[in-house]
Amino acid sequence: MSRKLLLTHDNVPNLHTIDVYRSKGGYASVEKALKKMTPEEIVEEVKKSGLRGRGGAGFPTGMKWSFLAKPEGVPRYLVCNADESEPGTFKDRYLMERNPHLLIEGMITSSFALGANTSYIYIRGEYFYVSRILETAIAEAYAKGWLGKNILGTGYNLDLYVQVGAGAYICGEETALLESLEGKRGNPRIKPPFPAIAGLYGCPTVVNNVETIAAVVPIVNDGGDEYAKIGIGRSTGTKLISASGNINKPGVYEIEMGVPVEEFIFSDQYCGGIANGKRMKACVPGGSSVPILPDYLVCKTATGEDRLMTYESLSDGGFATGSMLGSGGFIVYDEHQCVVRNTWNFSRFYHHESCGQCSPCREGTGWMERVLHRLEKGMGNMNDIDLLVELAKKIEGNTICPLGDAAAWPVAAAIKHFRHEFEYHVLYPEKVKDSKHGHKEPIMPVKPAPVMA
Amino acid sequence: MSLLKVTIDNHTIEVPAGTTILQAARLIGKEVAPPAMCYYTKLATSGGYCRTCLVKVSKGSEKDPRPMPKLVASCRTTVMDGMEVQNFTSPEVIEARKGVVEFLLINHPLDCPVCDQAGECHLQDLSYENGRSYSRYEFERRTFDKIDIGDKIKLHMTRCILCYRCVKVADQLTPGRGHGVINRGDVSEISTYIEHAVDNEFSGNMIDVCPVGALTDRTFRFKSRVWFLKPMDAHRDCDKCSGKAVVWKYGNDIYRVTGRKDQWGEVDEWICNTCRYDKKDAKDWTVEGPRKIEKTSVISQNHYEAGTKFVASPETLPVKQLS
Structure with a gap:
């Protein structure tokens, strides 16, 4: 059984109450941090731990923290990004539902490390009930003196607020999140300046994912070196994976970095294999915005090595034969799923969620969605496939924020690996008219897997 | 103050710190200046939206010579000492710009023959230089109803390319903003607060800053080319x-x-x-x-x-x- 750091006690009844949480050793990191450590020591521990951002980009957290500008007389802010909206990702919701105090504890410790006296948890609008859970937990923490003025008699003050968004995916982008938190339209800002210099209300701000902040708790408790022992290379610690799709046991799993993908999909400890005894066709390992992998590239890399659940191994081979760990939204498709339909579905999401600020994303996402819809309904032609590749190329990298990339990558990868399926949709329009066409007659890779060197 | 040396398309110029690549290119001249649809020197925080001014930074600065990984919006990127920029000399930039122009045009009605802006339209110039002669977009274009914002300005949202210039005018030039962007994605539109009139002394400058024919002068509409x-x-x-x-x-x-x-x-x-x-x-x-x-x-x-x-x-x- 792999080691758990975040979901250790998640089956304990009433873990969301502060008394039960305390009895399981909760808030120990706050006591240790505030009484025995200096903020610089905590940042040092986080650097040593090798913790990388769990929201998708995988930027080293310690480095992000050390970039925070510290001008005199200007407040600093810590903002927790709980706007988890990526299709296929639901780990933060699970963590906040089951164990809200872990996030609050992480917020207190991290805020102390960064010198923030006001911190925010920005949670997506659809998680309204989770915001209630968090607010109850915060009220408990205030009542017990973990938040507010003069915490534990150390003279450190912290106010923690929960802000509910209006349910826009774009507000998960850190600068759009800050705009929304300031009460404006959630449009991403043009960077630079980065939030570490001018963030919330123009003050230095750190924005971290829920899981990242929660991971600070075990790092402070056990030390950064201990945390860095888990995992492989630059991927350290544990990661929450939201497994979904055609698998026997969908759910949130905490894995040690470095578990082989094959073991994760097929072992009974995790996903438990493909449902209904079918074959795996494809896998999206990191949420809807990362490239899709065909079956022969899921468990092995293009060079024939075992693919592991790490940042490096999943992106091995670049976008030609690899993907990304992303936010850990692990979606598995069986042989009866239609890749074109899936790509259209993702594309429809990005079209709907584009903020409309910069032209390639505003116009391009809509265009891609319409072309994909036409292909999916059997009304497309062969030129459409090349058109999609070109559109994806024109959007990628030319936009203000990464939403454009996120919209372009899945389309480009799906065509790269499953071009024959797109062609099938053009060649046999009468077979794909029915929206459940894949279920009746599996569209399997017609071409065999290429021989790996 | 020391001057920073920047090279754009093999032309070198020295500019003060804080100058953007676009401004530096304009100082050199038309032959290197990237086109700009949304940037407006006199409007703070404008720029960065249309992406037509994308350029390639092939050398970040003297201290850190690494190239920037992506194309950058020249109107919002400040120059560094020793920076080397490619605009018209980079095929990648030309290609990306062509893409942006195509995106800008897919929902534009191309009604130049009946548009008052024709002849002084920046989008016309831009598509003449970078566009293709036919459209690959085969779907219905988005359309909006024409709105009168005030008794002097007509808003024809169908032609709008969402450059946000008029929003910045409303924000920065006129008090009591009643004008902004509603909705999102490809259905976002410029609108006044529930179609209230824009009524203040400098609102007419919205017409001047509009790069296309979306905001036109009602006292001049259809009077003459x-x-x-x-x-x-x-x-x-x-x-x-x-x-x-x-x-x-x-x-x-x-x-x-x-x-x-x-x-x-x-x-x-x-x-x-x-x-x-x-x-x-x-x-x-x-x-x-x-x-x-x-x-x-x-x-x-x-x-x-x-x-x-x-x-x-x-x-x-x-x-x-x-x-």
Whole structure:
């Protein structure tokens, strides 16, 4: 059984109450941090731990923290990004539902490390009930003196607020999140300046994912070196994976970095294999915005090595034969799923969620969605496939924020690996008219897997 | 203050710190300046939206010579000492710009023959330089109803490319903003607060900053094509603005009044609504002389003396007799 750091006690009844949480050793990191450590020591521990951002980009957290500008007389802010909206990702919701105090504890410790006296948890609008859970937990923490003025008699003050968004995916982008938190339209800002210099209300701000902040708790408790022992290379610690799709046991799993993908999909400890005894066709390992992998590239890399659940191994081979760990939204498709339909579905999401600020994303996402819809309904032609590749190329990298990339990558990868399926949709329009066409007659890779060197 | 050295398309220039790549390129001249649809020097925080001014930074700076990983919006990226930038010399930039122009045009109605902006439209110039001669977009274009914002401005949202310039004018030039962007994605639209009138002294500058024909002057709409008019520099004593404007004349009649635009299409000084809409009598203005118009502009085609001679008649029309 792999080691758990975040979901250790998640089956304990009433873990969301502060008394039960305390009895399981909760808030120990706050006591240790505030009484025995200096903020610089905590940042040092986080650097040593090798913790990388769990929201998708995988930027080293310690480095992000050390970039925070510290001008005199200007407040600093810590903002927790709980706007988890990526299709296929639901780990933060699970963590906040089951164990809200872990996030609050992480917020207190991290805020102390960064010198923030006001911190925010920005949670997506659809998680309204989770915001209630968090607010109850915060009220408990205030009542017990973990938040507010003069915490534990150390003279450190912290106010923690929960802000509910209006349910826009774009507000998960850190600068759009800050705009929304300031009460404006959630449009991403043009960077630079980065939030570490001018963030919330123009003050230095750190924005971290829920899981990242929660991971600070075990790092402070056990030390950064201990945390860095888990995992492989630059991927350290544990990661929450939201497994979904055609698998026997969908759910949130905490894995040690470095578990082989094959073991994760097929072992009974995790996903438990493909449902209904079918074959795996494809896998999206990191949420809807990362490239899709065909079956022969899921468990092995293009060079024939075992693919592991790490940042490096999943992106091995670049976008030609690899993907990304992303936010850990692990979606598995069986042989009866239609890749074109899936790509259209993702594309429809990005079209709907584009903020409309910069032209390639505003116009391009809509265009891609319409072309994909036409292909999916059997009304497309062969030129459409090349058109999609070109559109994806024109959007990628030319936009203000990464939403454009996120919209372009899945389309480009799906065509790269499953071009024959797109062609099938053009060649046999009468077979794909029915929206459940894949279920009746599996569209399997017609071409065999290429021989790996 | 020390000057920073920046090289754009092999032209080197020294500029003060804080200058953007676009500004530095404009200092060098037209041959290296990237096109800009949303950036406006006089409007703070403008720029970065349209992505037509994307350039490639092949060398970050003297200290950190790594190239930037992506193309950057030159209007919002400040120069570093020793930076090397590629604009027209980079095929990657040209390709990306062509993509952006195509994206801008897919939902544009291309109704230039009936659009008042034709002849002085930045999108027209941009698509002439970077666009393709046909559209690959085979779906229904988005359309909106025309809205009157105030009694002087017509908003034709279908033509809008969402450059946000007019929003910045409303934010920065006029008090009490009642104008902004609603909805999101490809259905976002510029609108006033539940179609309230925009009613303040400098709102007319929205028309001048609009790069396309989305915001037009209702006192001028469908009166004449711009290239039939004679633009003249003129001024008057105005207690609200500088009073320096361009009057567009046909014969002795003033058809419209606009701000004076520089070679980048940006107005030098904002003018007030009184000058713009209410002073249409030749007596109101002291004419300084004809306005310099770029040779390449369609407005210069008539050399100011045309007008009546281009009225279509059966003799001048190149129609082939069919019988």
